[in-house]
Amino acid sequence: MGIHSTVLRGLFVGLCAFTALAHAEIHKSHAIAMHGEPKYSPGFSHFDYTNPNAPKGGELRLHVIGGFDSLNPFVSKGRAAAGMAYLDNSYLYDSLTVRGEDEPFTQYGLLAESIEWPDDRSWVRFHLREEARFADGEPVQADDVAWTFDTLMEKGKPFYSYYYAAVERVEVNDPRTVTFHFKASDNRELPLIIGQLPVLPKHHWQDREFDKDGMLPPLGSGPYRLAEAKPGKKVVYQRRKDYWAQSLPVMKGRNNFDRIIYDYYLDETAALEAFKSGRYDWRHENNSKLWATAYRGPAFESGKIVTDEVSHGNPWGAQAFIFNLRKELFQDEILREAIGYAFDFQWSNDNLFYGQYKQNRSYFDNSEMAATGLPSKAELALLEPYREQLPEAVFNKEYQPPKTDGSGRPRENLRKASMLLKEAGYQLRDGQLYTPDNKPVRFEFILSSPAFERIVLPFSRNLKALGIVANVSKVDSSLWVERIQNFDFDMIVYRMGQSSSPGNEQQEYWSSQAAEQPGSRNLIGIKNPVVDALVDKIVAAQTREELITRCRALDRVLQWQHYSVFNWYSDQYRLAYQSRLRHPELGKYVGMDAALDTWWDSTAK
Template sequence: MRSFLFLAVLFLAAPLPEAVRADTTTAHAIAMHGSPKYGPGFSHFDYVNADAPKGGDLRLHELGGFDNFMPWLPKGTAAAGAGEYLFDTLTVRSLDEPFSEYGLLAETIEWPEDRRWVTYTLRKEARFADGQPVRAEDVVWTFKTLRDEGEPFYAYYYGDVEKVEALSERKVKFSFKPGDNRELVMIVGQLPVMPKHYWKDRDFADASLEPPLGSGPYRVKSFKPGKRVVYERRDDYWARDLPVMRGRYNFDRIIHEYYLDETVALEAFKRGDYDWRTETNSKLWATAYTGDAFTDGRLVTEEVQHSNPAGMQGFVFNTRRPVFQDPVLREAITYAFDFEWSNKNLFYGQYQRTRSYFQNSDLAAEGLPDQDELALLEPLKKDLPPRVFTESYQPPRSDGSGRPRENLRHAQKLLIDAGYQVRNGKLHTPDGQPVNFEFLLYRPAFERIVLPFARNLKTLGIDANVVRVDQSQFVQRLRRFNFDMIVGGWGQSTSPGNEQRGFWSCEAAERESSQNYAGVCNPAVDALVDKVIAAQSREALVTRTRALDRALQWGFYVVPNWYAPTHRFAYRAGLDHAPLPAYVPITGALDLWWNESAR
């Protein structure tokens, strides 16, 4: 859901909403700004094949294992697909618009001009898999349960919801706290709805392997704990003929096979053991997708351009750790990563350097702040690094030699000027403590990238001990912020909003399982996040997000990594898709694909 939650602002013209009453609108869909692309009489999204054949299997791979079917709990590991396949949401987003939501469980959406509340009227035909209707009380129960017992994400994302109430059996109203938060009328529609009656005699917080009851297009057919899960398409799925579902979820069965090792998983794909994968490793993409199966066309590779913001991936400093509380040290460490060498020798030239937390979008801060940004930043000046106002952030560049001597000399000067000393080849802080830390990994592919970085750090007298653990250990340590440095990141959308609190706020920094991995806690950042959430127009959103970007860039919370403007897919011949939409996620929007052999 997270990758999938954050979308953008809409400027496209479209038919007027079904009803406008004074300052209240009732419609089949809602856009962040302007009107939705698809009018009330649309038959299907443009990017689907409405006549796609239904049938066949789709076999996928996962790494690690699973121990429950509840992806919303702050513990355990949920089976892949459980949220998407088993549960419907009030609304669904379109993938060819930056930020529009269309009714799924909701037949209509009603909201006032100031967006201080939103009311959803549920469809009469909406049913859970046991035949019981989806009621407003289910929505109320779900919201309160996820907010109080679910992952911290929900508490931040829906933090400005003041009240949710069932006005009738099919009508539910969300009321919002005072303030400007125009996105809330959109994002509460992304709530997965669970059946209150099913959980009456069950403990929601108990992460178990009992497949839960939902209203979605699939049911759990079978599973082997931690190894395999099979989802079966429901012939009695209530929404299969709705315009928002036409042409989607075309496979009879979706099978997730689990592997403990990525290398083994790739070889299994080449052997034909599963059907589709997305590749994030540039070396593998350049060298491993070869052999008879690719030569004779049994397996296909495809690069897909997309318009998604790249967000930020980087080597994340846990600033909760004493060793990383000095921004001078964090800045100096960034000079030890030689991206140019890595891109040439490890990545086959496939990447570009990331410099912004909103990379690959118009939200990225570039150049010096303009007058509108300065109006936001000046009142916060005492809590911001001076260079926010005087310099445009750029990550260090090197000659690509792998031994970035000039960069390391500059880092050394930064440290000496700040009072650091090298004694017996070891860097010590101004108060005499040795500088060393642990770099925590779970993916072996990153070792080839991190080890040269650690070697350069050693030149500065810094010991970076690279430690690899299995995925379950990594997840548990991540949730407890029990690490010094990790490879981490934050996906972004073209319309940032409430999720930013979970990424950067002081409150999130103190709450385990939040996505504030870096431990960012700065009053100026908190204030700028609030400004982003309160943006009343696209222009204001861009200005405010750029200002936030500057504060994060100059905070040196990460060593920026890299990004690519394409997705890389590999799949067996016979799988097909219509031209994929602009905002296709890295997971491929597999609900749009089909099996040609099913014709």
């Protein structure tokens, strides 16, 4: 009787599972959106932000500061040559899907002809195009996809192990079909970010060491091939006339230049002078002083060089002076808050930036994810379980960075900082501030760009008024990269960029696990269980509304922990370029550097 009951029960459970599977809706489409439906229907002709009639030809010459010693952008070792991006924006490597730049987050098939997934997004399946080819003529197959994923997870940059950590296994179904199975079904973003995977040729690497052979000429399936690479001098890409995807709707109007050349310069001063003399074609200017004073002369007056300010809707994220919390000195939140009072943004904006910037106050600035005002009911519901672990201000006060009178010597703010420090047990003796355990408050601020010296030195002088010694040191770009990757710094200037649809990458910015991994983007060294929990909730958001609410809750926690001293941002791109260059109207969420593949040379035949 017992055996009979067990058998019946097993049959019943199996029948229920089969019935649930039979009723589970499986989606199959040309595109997949994070939330809602894709903007472009099957059979669309081209993206609205491209010009399908753009002429092919001519060349685009760009500049880079520093040097390179690697042609492999996927590993941490070395500095990769310009143009070899390691996600879904590369001249050499096609990805499974490409992003629609006028939507918050939608991926359209590139190597993948179609995408398949269940309602709960617990897996995603890609059906590869039969015509997809690497530059040597070999077909792109499912085995290449699986090999790429496994290799990047094992030997690639730490970024990949965080970004794709929720992938349980990869299954090759047939030569042109590959399925990614996930550890949990509460991560809506995973099918999309898997689609961003650049696919590498297994046959090219099978007899070589992926993480050691850094100068091996690359082989990809993308629109360009590497034509020349001279370390310290230049990198040249040549458009492939036999590019397999050039007629696909997702590629129409893109990759228009026959040659793309990156020239390397030792510093920005030399690079700017070279631009003004016509030695390269395009600049995205980030220095407000240069924008206000240097873009003048005959080439500008004659119209040979055009200057343009293009508004955008991209989240800025945050630029800030960040603390390295791995240093014992900066474990004290009171000290971090007090140091923030020494920065006079208003003076910097008036006297150094020509009034071109807005003050950063959020880790999601210039977006609807930024926390403003008091927490909403939905935010409070997320934050309430952690009340005892958070500052009370998170719940009842809007965060605002310290305001000043713009004098450059924010005396009132410095008084507030002195009071905070005194109440916390810090002592000022002979002009030197000491911690409660009698250690001098001294640290090093390292810079890789001389342009920041004029900004950091006034900050350092104000800190000295508090008895804090902040020595400012300049290092060359190669040493800078090495020190940052190994968290060998006290304080630096750092930009924490954000996307229009934050997700898995938040773990690499803020998670406790990332804080221990050299090369990760958690440069601050945040190890906070509340932050970990909120990041997990962001990754698991099921609707756009949930995503926005959860990002705002995380933002409030980060703001009130005083992990950084906020700087500034702009909602405009400042561009200068040769007048022969043209561009279409740009998508709302398009990144300016990424948008270059939609530009063209008007003199090309």
